[in-house]
Amino acid sequence: xxxxxxxNLSSAYGSHQILRxxxxxxxxxxxxxxxxxxxxGKSTLLRVLIGLTPPxxxxxxxxxxxxxxxxxKSLRALRNRMSIVFQQYNLFxxxxxxxxVTVAPVEIRRRPRAEAERDARAWLEKVGMAxxxxxxxxxxxxxxxxxxxIARALAMNPExxxxxxxxxxxxxxRVNEVLDTIRSLTSEGITMVIVSHEMAFVREVSTRxxxxxxxxxxxxxxxxxxxxxxxxxxxxxxVSKILRH
Amino acid sequence: xxxRILQEAPEFxxxxxxxxxxxxxxxxxxxxxxxxSVGMVLGLLIxxxxxxxxxxxxxxxxxxxxxxxxxxxxxFLVIIFIVLFVIEPLVPGVSLLGIATxxxxxxxxxxxxxxxxxxxxxxxxxxxxxxxxxxFNELQTLVKVILPQAWRVILPPAAAFVVMFxxxxxxxxxIGVIELxxxxxxxxxxGFSPVLGFGAILASYFLLSYPLSRLAxxxxxxxxxx
Numbered sequence: 161x162x163x164x165x166x167x168n169l170s171s172a173y174g175s176h177q178i179l180r181x182x183x184x185x186x187x188x189x190x191x192x193x194x195x196x197x198x199x200x201g202k203s204t205l206l207r208v209l210i211g212l213t214p215p216x217x218x219x220x221x222x223x224x225x226x227x228x229x230x231x232x233k234s235l236r237a238l239r240n241r242m243s244i245v246f247q248q249y250n251l252f253x254x255x256x257x258x259x260x261v262t263v264a265p266v267e268i269r270r271r272p273r274a275e276a277e278r279d280a281r282a283w284l285e286k287v288g289m290a291x292x293x294x295x296x297x298x299x300x301x302x303x304x305x306x307x308x309x310i311a312r313a314l315a316m317n318p319e320x321x322x323x324x325x326x327x328x329x330x331x332x333x334r335v336n337e338v339l340d341t342i343r344s345l346t347s348e349g350i351t352m353v354i355v356s357h358e359m360a361f362v363r364e365v366s367t368r369x370x371x372x373x374x375x376x377x378x379x380x381x382x383x384x385x386x387x388x389x390x391x392x393x394x395x396x397x398x399v400s401k402i403l404r405h
Numbered sequence: 406x407x408x409r410i411l412q413e414a415p416e417f418x419x420x421x422x423x424x425x426x427x428x429x430x431x432x433x434x435x436x437x438x439x440x441x442s443v444g445m446v447l448g449l450l451i452x453x454x455x456x457x458x459x460x461x462x463x464x465x466x467x468x469x470x471x472x473x474x475x476x477x478x479x480x481f482l483v484i485i486f487i488v489l490f491v492i493e494p495l496v497p498g499v500s501l502l503g504i505a506t507x508x509x510x511x512x513x514x515x516x517x518x519x520x521x522x523x524x525x526x527x528x529x530x531x532x533x534x535x536x537x538x539x540x541f542n543e544l545q546t547l548v549k550v551i552l553p554q555a556w557r558v559i560l561p562p563a564a565a566f567v568v569m570f571x572x573x574x575x576x577x578x579x580i581g582v583i584e585l586x587x588x589x590x591x592x593x594x595x596g597f598s599p600v601l602g603f604g605a606i607l608a609s610y611f612l613l614s615y616p617l618s619r620l621a622x623x624x625x626x627x628x629x630x631x
Contacts, residue, residue, distance in 0.1 A: 211537075212538065252535065264541070267545070268545065
């Protein structure tokens with residue numbers, strides 16, 4: 161049984177079809193990267209997976225259980241196993257770093273505060289942000305905010321972590337600190353779905369790479385296949401364009 | 406003129422007159438504070454209701470939008486008369502002050518709901534999406550994430566509205582509520598010089614609204630940092 165299974169998933173915005181029948185599966189602990197041009201549906205796929213954009217067709221299974229995106233109960237259960245990190249971090253501006261990381265565990269999951277804070281400190285340590293636990297997001301750099309956002313997602317103990325272009329909004333110098341953080345997570349056994357334009361990074365950390373175009377998965381295979389010996393012309397064009405600079 | 410003021414002053418500054426003025430100021434302040442507090446609570450409810458996308462609430466949303474858009478466009482004096490002529494036959498023995506206070510509530514709810522709505526809309530959508538994916542429900546998202554951020558946008562115009570409204574309550578004098586403006590007229594009718602009578606009223610309005618402005622400014626400063 162696959163950990164995450166996506167069957168024929170479609171989504172439309174009005175009459176505009178954004179996902180056109182995406183099928184994908186990931187085993188536990190795999191790191192799947194989605195690559196492809198802007199507007200190919202990569203980010204939308206993540207948004208549909210976590211229930212922020214409704215699917216119009218298709219099915220998603222987590223550990224063999226179907227997700228019902230119309231049911232609040234099913235969505236709650238899904239989000240207890242799946243977390244997302246956004247391109248724009250989306251940290252709560254009215255809360256300190258520590259509270260950003262603990263607010264959901266304490267106030268939504270009702271964990272004891274001391275315990276949640278101990279865990280939060282460990283995660284913040286892991287992303288190198290423990291010294292900033294008292295700071296507010298607006299006083300942090302983009303890279304620092306993004307690392308806190310990663311700690312916040314991890315504090316929910318997700319089995320599946322979605323990363324949506326997490327380095328796209330960052331200064332070039334800040335990109336590596338975030339990539340290093342993600343790299344250090346690949347040994348945690350969390351299944352990850354990553355949307356990224358950092359091709360060297362994708363190639364290094366991914367177990368499999370999906371090439372997307374116009375809302376479809378054009379090719380799905382090992383990083384070596386996608387980057388060195390793509391079978392599809394569309395993948396070949398995209399990869400050669402990306403790797404040229 | 407100043408001779409006359411000085412001459413009248415001992416007669417004017419009696420305990421009786423001061424109590425009369427204080428009572429009038431109390432009515433002015435009471436109408437404003439009760440009206441605007443009710444307006445803030447109902448305005449918040451309306452603003453939240455207008456943001457909801459639930460289909461079941463559509464009829465209620467339509468009614469509320471009609472109310473807000475209408476009452477923001479009617480002069481306050483007209484609202485007072487409407488309330489007077491609607492409520493008086495329905496509730497026998499209702500006080501004029503009560504009627505004026507209801508009118509203040511109706512108007513301030515309409516205006517404050519728009520101020521609150523602008524504040525809620527100023528919070529980026531991403532904040533809501535972040536909360537949703539962490540399993541916050543709608544109420545938790547509102548209370549823990551949206552309102553603490555929206556406050557900073559809501560407070561300055563809301564405070565300005567309340568301070569401004571202290572003055573507008575003078576229109577309640579038109580139906581005979583003895584608030585500050587009406588009290589001024591009465592003092593003049595009792596034979597005091599208009600400069601003295603309305604001078605006292607001017608000072609009273611200032612004493613009511615200035616501390617409120619300072620309080621709002623202090624709150625604003627505190628909210629400026631998260």
